Amino acid sequence: MRTALSIAGSDSCGGAGIQADIKTMTMNGVYAMTAVTALTAQNTLGVRAIQEATPEFLRQQLDAVFEDIFPDAVKIGMVASSDLIRVIADRLHCCKAMNIVVDPVMVSTSNAALIKTDAVSTLTEELLPLATLITPNIPEAQVLSGMEIHSSADMEKAAEQLGKSYGCAVLLKGGHCVNDANDLLYSNGTLRWFEGKRIDNPNTHGTGCTLSSAIAANLAKGYTLEKSVERAKDYISGALAAMLDLGKGSGPMNHAFALNNKYSD
Ligand SMILES: Nc1ncnc2c1ncn2[C@@H]1O[C@H](COP(=O)(O)OP(=O)(O)OP(=O)(O)O)[C@@H](O)[C@H]1O
Numbered sequence: 403m404r405t406a407l408s409i410a411g412s413d414s415c416g417g418a419g420i421q422a423d424i425k426t427m428t429m430n431g432v433y434a435m436t437a438v439t440a441l442t443a444q445n446t447l448g449v450r451a452i453q454e455a456t457p458e459f460l461r462q463q464l465d466a467v468f469e470d471i472f473p474d475a476v477k478i479g480m481v482a483s484s485d486l487i488r489v490i491a492d493r494l495h496c497c498k499a500m501n502i503v504v505d506p507v508m509v510s511t512s513n514a515a516l517i518k519t520d521a522v523s524t525l526t527e528e529l530l531p532l533a534t535l536i537t538p539n540i541p542e543a544q545v546l547s548g549m550e551i552h553s554s555a556d557m558e559k560a561a562e563q564l565g566k567s568y569g570c571a572v573l574l575k576g577g578h579c580v581n582d583a584n585d586l587l588y589s590n591g592t593l594r595w596f597e598g599k600r601i602d603n604p605n606t607h608g609t610g611c612t613l614s615s616a617i618a619a620n621l622a623k624g625y626t627l628e629k630s631v632e633r634a635k636d637y638i639s640g641a642l643a644a645m646l647d648l649g650k651g652s653g654p655m656n657h658a659f660a661l662n663n664k665y666s667d
């Protein structure tokens with residue numbers, strides 16, 4: 403069985419973070435492992451508290467996984483501080499990790515900061531250059547590129563700039579656009595749009611985590627990057643279209659019906 407590792411924060415309400423990643427990887431037929439960067443006390447309304455792992459404890463989790471069950475892909479989500487980012491970069495480099503998908507998580511849907519301001523430069527200098535793919539949303543791409551993004555043409559410019567700066571593929575997500583939810587992939591010097599009809603569902607807690615771990619799971623199974631993005635886009639669209647409605651705020655998605663028998667493997 404193929405395996406994937408999620409390095410991310412725990413979300414107590416189960417919609418985002420490690421919990422979303424385990425559900426997604428499992429539903430995509432991959433064995434999920436975890437290295438927890440932080441515990442969060444959060445629900446669909448907001449983040450109440452964050453308790454980070456110590457850098458040494460995160461290192462122990464990563465070594466325990468890599469020395470025993472080598473992951474076929476790695477997904478990285480919330481990492482709040484520079485010291486934790488450095489531990490991850492060091493272990494991924496030393497362990498020769500492959501198929502690394504970095505979701506540069508900055509702010510939650512409920513508007514809480516999930517990375518310290520001074521850690522953004524550590525993320526860009528130490529972690530993004532190790533990535534196979536980064537998956538910023540529009541606000542994250544604006545921070546990383548220093549560009550304002552108001553149109554499809556701006557998205558194309560920003561994705562290309564980020565890909566050239568970090569030497570990786572870039573999936574610039576269009577979930578924050580007003581019309582359709584079209585995502586843009588920049589890879590090996592070419593741009594490709596993945597079109598998605600906007601689903602009228604306000605429950606989008608964990609969409610970014612889910613998309614990036616679905617891509618990692620499909621890379622782990624040996625699909626190309628383009629095919630992995632296509633399959634992950636189907637997964638997120640299915641999970642949103644299942645219209646789960648839990649909690650008082652922006653709720654989680656329904657993973658059980660995400661694939662709806664679309665794929666048999
Ligand atoms: N209402 C929607 N209908 C269809 N697809 C959507 C919708 N909202 C988001 N998506 C898709 O979900 C994925 C995540 O995109 P988004 O831009 O919301 O990322 P994000 O902001 O990092 O997610 P989050 O912070 O909510 O975890 C993308 O593939 C995007 O196109």
Ligand SMILES: Cc1ncc(COP(=O)(O)O)c(N)n1
Binds near residue numbers: 410510
């Ligand atoms: C632990 C953790 N990781 C990531 C997110 C981002 O997800 P969202 O933007 O949907 O709130 C989150 N809320 N919590």
